[in-house]
Amino acid sequence: MAGDALLAANATVVPLGSGRPTREELLVHYPAKFTWHELKTFINSGDLGLLKRDQKLQERYNLWLVGIKERYGSSANYLMNFRLQWGKPDTLSLLGSAVQDMGMSTPPVFEPLSVEGWTVPRELPPLPADAPAYFSESTPPEYISIIQNDWPYSVPPEVEHTLVWTRIPIFHSTLVPESIRARVELDGLWGFTGNDSPPPSPSTLPACLPALAEWGFTLDKMIKSEKGTAEEDELVRLAGVPVNNFVKNRWKEEEWETAWFVNPPRLQSVPGLAHVHVFARHK
Incomplete structure (x- = not known):
């Protein structure tokens, strides 16, 4: 009862708005539904579709997305014309981060469209001939945009x-x-950094079903x-090494524990534009 009263008091102090949510x-x-252990178990289970957003937050997201599509034409246009700041720190997040990006000062690859052009379908400019073949810890910042998820999953x-x-x-x-x-x-790719212990075994998933x-x-x-076979498992692990190295470089292992994943094509929100989800917990 005391907890319910405190929650009601907090809800009065923090009014429920619309659009992108604040941390408060x-x-x-939208209190977290998953523990850190459960989150890691879901990622290591092999089905990245288990990761969920709070259902009420999902409803709010769906309403917000209607307005975004009206203004920008599509969520992809919104990302490419406005939200993603190539080569720059994320100054648009309402959630903030404890990680400071140093050296992310390279000018964007292209300038945002004018307001009148926001609904025009937009393609990313072609990559130059000397661009890296694949993403890794050495990818130049002008090809990267690191942002906080404005609509995070139900994480602690x-x-x-x-x-x-x-x-x-x-x-x-x-x-x-x-x-x-x-x-x-x-299945996509996934990995874990900053912890000497192995991640939760997929066999423990039933205990997390509630x-x-x-x-x-x-x-x-x-x-x-x-x-898969042991050989196949090793090939999958090696395929994720470049991403894992990037994560370790940014989220220093002596300070952070992380769980990361790259959605398979069937779950990608913007086909053709790759991104990594990183869940990071400060030690």
Whole structure:
């Protein structure tokens, strides 16, 4: 009862708005449904579709998206013409981050469109001939936009949900041989940094199912590849090494523990524009 009274008092102090939520709104009106352990278990389960946004926050997002499409023509136009600040620190986030990006001062690859042109379908400019073949820890900042997820998944309040958008491909034939292509295209890539202990075993997923009850999830609804051979598992791990190295370089392991993933094509919000989800918890 005391907890309910405190929640009601906080809800009065923090009014519920519309559009992108503030951190205070997330804490009071959309409290985390997943623990850090559960979050890591979902990522390591093999089905990245288990990661969810609070259902009420999802409804708010859907309403916001209607206005975004009216103004910009599409969510992709919104991202490319406004939200993604190529080569620059994220100054548009309402959530903020404890990580400071140093050296991200390269001018954007192209200037934003005028207000009148926001609804015009827009393509990214072609990559120059000397652009890297695939994303890695050495990718130049002008090809990267690191932003806080304005609509984060239902993660604990101490966990930052960051998106690393990149114009450079993450899935590349050099990294993803034909023998694992179908698996990566179905499952995506994921990894963990900043912890010497292994991540939770996928076999422990059933113990985390209560956290997914309101989404109606059951084990028979999982979408994932069949268990691969040890050789295939190693190839998948190697395919994720460049992303893992980038994460380790930005979120120093002595300060941060992270869980990251790259959605498979079936779950990508903007096909053709790659991005990494990084969940980071300060130690």
